Amino acid sequence: MKADLRPTAESPRKLEISPMVLDDIPAVLAIEALSFQSTWPANAFVNELRDNKLAYYFVGRLDGRIVAYGGIWVILEDSHVTTIAVHPDVRGQRLGEELLVHLLDEAIERSASWITLEVRESNDVAQKLYRKYGFTVVSTRRGYYSDNNESALVMWAGNLRGTLYANRLAALKAALR
Numbered sequence: 148m149k150a151d152l153r154p155t156a157e158s159p160r161k162l163e164i165s166p167m168v169l170d171d172i173p174a175v176l177a178i179e180a181l182s183f184q185s186t187w188p189a190n191a192f193v194n195e196l197r198d199n200k201l202a203y204y205f206v207g208r209l210d211g212r213i214v215a216y217g218g219i220w221v222i223l224e225d226s227h228v229t230t231i232a233v234h235p236d237v238r239g240q241r242l243g244e245e246l247l248v249h250l251l252d253e254a255i256e257r258s259a260s261w262i263t264l265e266v267r268e269s270n271d272v273a274q275k276l277y278r279k280y281g282f283t284v285v286s287t288r289r290g291y292y293s294d295n296n297e298s299a300l301v302m303w304a305g306n307l308r309g310t311l312y313a314n315r316l317a318a319l320k321a322a323l324r
């Protein structure tokens with residue numbers, strides 16, 4: 148008898164991650180509008196993809212449809228998560244986590260030892276995800292977000308290329324699989 152290999156409702160769905168290209172921008176903007184109070188215009192993504200040699204952006208697809216995206220800058224040993232979002236319809240399925248892992252792998256592969264990001268003080272979900280991956284709050288930027296004057300927490304994870312972080316990342320990746 149053959150095993151039934153069809154995915155069940157419980158099967159984790161694997162995100163297919165690839166570098167973002169200009170044609171992906173409309174789908175990315177649709178998720179952006181559903182994800183952020185203050186959104187990047189199309190030309191911000193165009194500039195990042197076309198002109199910023201330090202930028203690496205990715206999209207994640209489920210069944211061929213773009214459902215997530217994120218990006219980093221890598222400047223020598225330092226890296227910066229510039230954005231990350233998952234379509235609201237598919238949140239809570241570990242897709243954001245998969246994408247963050249991809250960004251971390253990319254930063255490490257490009258020789259970054261440190262990674263930082265800003266997150267709204269009220270964004271508990273994203274903060275929890277970042278904490279899981281070793282980010283800690285290092286400072287607060289008061290009134291950083293001009294739309295509502297909310298403060299940003301600056302989070303940071305370090306020694307990405309050290310054994311301790313490599314072990315932590317490997318364990319989290321194993322659990323994710």
Ligand SMILES: CC(C)(COP(=O)(O)OP(=O)(O)OC[C@H]1O[C@@H](n2cnc3c(N)ncnc32)[C@H](O)[C@@H]1OP(=O)(O)O)[C@@H](O)C(=O)NCCC(=O)NCCS
Pocket residue numbers: 182183230231232233234237238239240241242243244245265266267270271272273275276277279
């Ligand atoms: C933040 C975001 C990318 C997370 O993506 P997601 O696919 O929904 O999250 P995942 O299913 O991968 O969850 C991974 C971790 O995130 C945290 N998390 C996810 N959903 C959560 C929730 N509803 N409540 C609390 N923590 C949550 C948890 O730490 C979770 O891991 P755990 O369950 O083992 O603790 C997504 O919520 C999003 O797009 N938000 C809007 C845009 C945004 O805020 N981006 C970040 C800007 S700094």
